[in-house]
Structures are given as structure tokens and as C-alpha cells.
Amino acid sequence: MVGDFLNVLAIIVNLVGASYKRVDALRTSYQANILEKLNTGELTGGSGQFQEMSLARLGDTRWGSHLLTITRFINMFSAIIDVLENISKDGIHSDKKSSALREMNNMQDFEFAFNLHFIFEILAITDDFSQALQKKDQDIQNAMKLSNLCKCALQNLRENGWDTLFSRVIEFCVDRHILVPNIEDIVLVKGRPRRVAQQLNDRFSGTTTKLFTCISCLSARDSFATFDKDKLLRLARFYPLDFNSEEHLLLRPQLDKFLLLVKMDETFFNLNSISCVAQKLIETRSSCHFSLVYRLLTLALILPVATSDLRNKMGDDWLNDNLVV
Structure with a gap:
């Protein structure tokens, strides 16, 4: 284990x-x-x-x-x-x-050396993604790209990386006078990286990926460069208990006005996070005029709690369940 x-x-x-x-x-x-x-x-x-x-x-x-x-x-x-x-x-x-x-x-046992290098490979592949999940101000769009990259890298390790890994471990052992067993006696469980990739797929289903992509459209970075009204309207549909049919209709023109506001009002210039946007709406007393947009922002701010829980689930227990050699 x-x-x-x-x-x-x-x-x-x-x-x-x-x-x-x-x-x-x-x-x-x-x-x-x-x-x-x-x-x-x-x-x-x-x-x-x-x-x-x-x-x-x-x-x-x-x-x-x-x-x-x-x-x-x-x-x-x-x-x-x-x-x-x-x-x-x-x-x-x-x-x-x-x-x-x-x-x-x-x-001074070959199994120890192999485990050491194998876990290094897995953690090296997933490190950027795990660091992205640990950031307070999360770049969701970037995190999803890193998630997909992790899946591809793990699949590549499973299909093409075993010989290279084995050679590296053998060289490591020979250099340190660790006995290398007969290769024919070693049975590798080649499905493990696939199981890790499958866990990423399970944690980030198609619906979850779409949700994260829509939320990233609220980002204030680079003067709201990723703002996408259609995706934000789609985001509201992920919350049927928070937006009724009338509010769905009203949200579209409110998003149009909101985009004009943040492009014109210097208060919203040079912001870096969704939480800053919500805070500025409150400070300028604009949250009452953009109540539906503000509601979207507050729902998006729940995401750090969700991803923090996700990070914990994919922490040590996740490794224990899926990286058994």
C-alpha cells in the first residue's frame, strides 16, 4: 500500500x-x-x-x-x-x-527502490494539478486544462512508460549496490495509472467540467477577457433551485449591463478574482441593481469549498486506494 x-x-x-x-x-x-x-x-x-x-x-x-x-x-x-x-x-x-x-x-531492497520511483512519477505528473486546487484564488479554467493533461500523462505512463521506469530503477539500484532480481520474476500491475486517470475522470465528469468552464467566465482577470454571456446563462441552469424561469429571462440583459459596468467603472479595473468582483458590487451598492449576477457570483464562490473537499478526497486516501504496487 x-x-x-x-x-x-x-x-x-x-x-x-x-x-x-x-x-x-x-x-x-x-x-x-x-x-x-x-x-x-x-x-x-x-x-x-x-x-x-x-x-x-x-x-x-x-x-x-x-x-x-x-x-x-x-x-x-x-x-x-x-x-x-x-x-x-x-x-x-x-x-x-x-x-x-x-x-x-x-x-536496500529492489521493491523499495521501485516504489520510490513509481510514486515519484505519479506525484510529478499530478503535482501541477494538485497545486492548482490548493490555491485560494483558483484559476478554474487552468485547473481543468491541467486535469486533462494529467489524464493524458498517466495514460502515457501506463502505455509507454514502464520500460523507461524499469530501466531507471535498475540503474539506480546498480549504482547503489542494491540486488536486482530476475526481471522474469517481477509482475507489474500495469493498470494502476489507468485507475488514477479513471479517478480523475470520476471526479471531473462532463457535467463538472462544463460547470467549471462556465464559472471561469466570471473571472475578472485581464479586464474580464473570458466573459461569455451564453456560458453564464448555461451556468444559471445548473442551479434550478436558485433561478426560476423569469429570472433566467432577466439574467441575459442584466449580464449585458454588467459587462458595460465593469468596462466603464474604474472600480472594477485590475481585479483578479471572483470574490473581488462580488466585494466591489457590495462596496458600490451595485449588488441590488445586479442581483442576479451577484447571485451567480456567490454561487461560484462556493466552488473553493467544493474543490477543497475534492482535494482532501483525492489526497492520501485516494493514493492509498489507487496506487497499490
Whole structure:
């Protein structure tokens, strides 16, 4: 389970980062490894670009923190093993020594290396999309583009990425003296990226995508460049309990006047979010004159709550359910 694997990573991160002494030992070992590879020609470039790095702790729900931890874990892999070995030999507490020895042995297993790289690939593909969902002022149109891009990238990983991933893991293991098993004995579950893509499809159905696209037409960015009256009228139809038949008819001319207002009134210039538009309508006492438009704006502002809930649903539990190796 991915959840179990991330828990193991958290244990290792906590072990090697438990004191300033261990953190210093980690940096020293990492820098020594870098200098050795620079001297042997395995790495090119100045040593300065590799010096500053620490092992990030796993966040509770933020995918970005998972990606950062795993990226640095891969880069500092040998240094982490060095520190764990030192803890297992010189540690004061017997439970910490045994834990360090156990995790060091876990890390020197092909399955661990494969899981590390596989989860890195998934999180690297989905990172931009997850970051877009975490923003307070969400660019919905951009988020939907990133969602579609994630689906295509996951499908490409499933269909074309396994050989490259496997080669990378094998090279990683050989370089770190990790035993590589007989390839014929390894069974890959190739359907997992497809299941991740399917989850994105389930979370963002055709109706949801249309809803997000319509809401993006209320964006104030670039002087309401994405304003589309027909799509906003369609948006109102997503809320049959909030707009009756008469109000649907009245909404069209009100949207026309609203667009003229925001183009003419400097108060509405240089706004960046839907919430700012709603606020300015209240400050200028225009919300009563554009009551239907204001109602659309307030309904659109519910979206951050919905996408926040979506982000939580697609967080650790979502990974656990769908990325089992």
C-alpha cells in the first residue's frame, strides 16, 4: 500500500532528522557523495549547485510536500543509508538502533527502490494539478486544462512508460549496490495509472467540467477577457433551485449591463478574482441593481469549498486506494 510506504518514509525522515547532529551528518555525507561523483565524472557542473539540501518532512495532506520529500529522498538516498547505519551502530537508544537497522535494510531492497520511483512519477505528473486546487484564488479554467493533461500523462505512463521506469530503477539500484532480481520474476500491475486517470475522470465528469468552464467566465482577470454571456446563462441552469424561469429571462440583459459596468467603472479595473468582483458590487451598492449576477457570483464562490473537499478526497486516501504496487 502506498500509505504504508509513505509511513515508512516518514519514519526514516524522522530518524535522520531527529537532531542537528544527524542533519549535519546527512548534509556532510551527501556533499561527500556529490564530490566523489564529480571527481569520477559521474556528475558534471560545479559543486555549489548540489550543496544546499535537506530532507523535507512529509506533509499531512499536501501532495507537493510528498513530492518534495520523495525527490530529495532519491537524491540523498546514499547519504540517508549512511546516517541510518551510524544510528544503528552508535545510537544511544536500542529501539532507535533497531529501527534504523530495519529501515536501512528496507531501503536496500529492489521493491523499495521501485516504489520510490513509481510514486515519484505519479506525484510529478499530478503535482501541477494538485497545486492548482490548493490555491485560494483558483484559476478554474487552468485547473481543468491541467486535469486533462494529467489524464493524458498517466495514460502515457501506463502505455509507454514502464520500460523507461524499469530501466531507471535498475540503474539506480546498480549504482547503489542494491540486488536486482530476475526481471522474469517481477509482475507489474500495469493498470494502476489507468485507475488514477479513471479517478480523475470520476471526479471531473462532463457535467463538472462544463460547470467549471462556465464559472471561469466570471473571472475578472485581464479586464474580464473570458466573459461569455451564453456560458453564464448555461451556468444559471445548473442551479434550478436558485433561478426560476423569469429570472433566467432577466439574467441575459442584466449580464449585458454588467459587462458595460465593469468596462466603464474604474472600480472594477485590475481585479483578479471572483470574490473581488462580488466585494466591489457590495462596496458600490451595485449588488441590488445586479442581483442576479451577484447571485451567480456567490454561487461560484462556493466552488473553493467544493474543490477543497475534492482535494482532501483525492489526497492520501485516494493514493492509498489507487496506487497499490
